[in-house]
Amino acid sequence: MGGGCGNQGAFALTRSWSKMSIMQAYANPTRFLNLTQPLVPWLWAVTIGLFATGLIMGWNAPPDYQQGETVRIMYVHVPAAWSAMMVYTIMAIASATGFIFRHPLADAAAKTAAPFGAVFTFLALVTGSIWGEPMWGTWWVWDARLTSMFVLFLLYLGYMAIWQAIEEPQRAARIAGIIAIAGFINIPIIKFSVDWWNSLHQPASVFRMDRPTIAPELLWPLLIMGLGYTFLFLVLHLTAIKTEITSRRIRQMRIANIREL
Amino acid sequence: MTRKQKRLMMLCAGLAVLAVAAGLVLYAMRDNIVFFYTPSDITEKAIPPGTRIRLGGLVEQGSFKKGEGAVVTFTVTDTLKTIPVTYTGQLPDLFREGQGVVTEGALDATGLFVADTVLAKHDENYMPKELADSLKEKGVWNEGKKP
Numbered sequence: 001m002g003g004g005c006g007n008q009g010a011f012a013l014t015r016s017w018s019k020m021s022i023m024q025a026y027a028n029p030t031r032f033l034n035l036t037q038p039l040v041p042w043l044w045a046v047t048i049g050l051f052a053t054g055l056i057m058g059w060n061a062p063p064d065y066q067q068g069e070t071v072r073i074m075y076v077h078v079p080a081a082w083s084a085m086m087v088y089t090i091m092a093i094a095s096a097t098g099f100i101f102r103h104p105l106a107d108a109a110a111k112t113a114a115p116f117g118a119v120f121t122f123l124a125l126v127t128g129s130i131w132g133e134p135m136w137g138t139w140w141v142w143d144a145r146l147t148s149m150f151v152l153f154l155l156y157l158g159y160m161a162i163w164q165a166i167e168e169p170q171r172a173a174r175i176a177g178i179i180a181i182a183g184f185i186n187i188p189i190i191k192f193s194v195d196w197w198n199s200l201h202q203p204a205s206v207f208r209m210d211r212p213t214i215a216p217e218l219l220w221p222l223l224i225m226g227l228g229y230t231f232l233f234l235v236l237h238l239t240a241i242k243t244e245i246t247s248r249r250i251r252q253m254r255i256a257n258i259r260e261l
Numbered sequence: 262m263t264r265k266q267k268r269l270m271m272l273c274a275g276l277a278v279l280a281v282a283a284g285l286v287l288y289a290m291r292d293n294i295v296f297f298y299t300p301s302d303i304t305e306k307a308i309p310p311g312t313r314i315r316l317g318g319l320v321e322q323g324s325f326k327k328g329e330g331a332v333v334t335f336t337v338t339d340t341l342k343t344i345p346v347t348y349t350g351q352l353p354d355l356f357r358e359g360q361g362v363v364t365e366g367a368l369d370a371t372g373l374f375v376a377d378t379v380l381a382k383h384d385e386n387y388m389p390k391e392l393a394d395s396l397k398e399k400g401v402w403n404e405g406k407k408p
Contacts, residue, residue: 061389062389062390062391063389063390064387064388064389064390065388065389065390065392065393065394066355066357066383067355067383067387071387074387096272099268099272100265100268100269100272101265134353134354135353135354135355135381135383136353136355136380136381136382136383137352137353137354137378137379137380137381138378138380141296141380143296144294144295144296181272181275181276182275182276182279184276185276185279185280185283189283189287196287196291196294197291197294197295197296198295198296198297198299198317199295199296200296200297200363200380200382202382202383202384202385203384203385204385205385205386205387208385213385213386213387214386214387214388215387215388215389215392217389218387218388218389219387
């Protein structure tokens, strides 16, 4: 991990505070860690609580009038797809912040979000496929929703590949960031793909202009699972940012040691 | 203008251009991005017999008939136009009259759509069986019957 993560001076502990703006002061890595790390155990507790509640409620929810028991795949699939899009949005915002303010904490947040987003996307694709086989009669079709979701997966992989390919972290952050920001155009395409073009995938049931088209006893477990996924990402992301900051500091110390010799 | 403001402007301008470009591309390609054609599309475009296409719509109420062996016939409608379909093989679980369906195949000379694939299209409604039954009893909900 240490290779390619150094960012000379960016995370240095001894830095003049007088010239920093208020925003920069709060986004200082040490302050950020001091502020967020005590929350981590509590966030884990909330995450486990939400998952336990959501899974039990999902297990006990009545079967759908058409899909029968297969409807339960929704409780894994739909929150995974929501999270995949949410994580990408966070990654794009962090990248834009890094691009405009040249802030290494924003770059670290963007970099560490990508693998989680990729996993959520993969989970959505796989569970969707497992649902599609019995319900639609096919594992996969190239309709607008499925294709745009697959493109999202490729965007995550490409973004991660750029970080791996470019040695210098500031350069990697700029180039990967531009990919992340440009790729954001895919998010509204995913969301509205089922409205703009006819597709095999059904239109939105929850986030739509009128009221949700899911009966409340089926909807509640879904919303709780959605919250559970969100908190899971939050706690994992905070931990990953901490790891990233630490590994950059280790690299800086090593570089400093080499210079002394 | 500070460098930060400059970068912000650059980013906004870049995104705006990209959004317009993506919009134009998607608009130009809309006929290829759609997953299936409705019966109205097919009549309108006058697609020649033998061209492989996907036909989608609702299975018309009362149109489903079992033929010899695994042969089935039904009519696909978009409430404006209808196209008769014949298919040999296993139907997916969700195939019902009044429900969405996407079939793949080609029109023959007589205007009959010969399908070799039938996919069921699920709609956005999710509810427990009891609720669906009671809604049907009250006559406020009308869903197709399983063939």
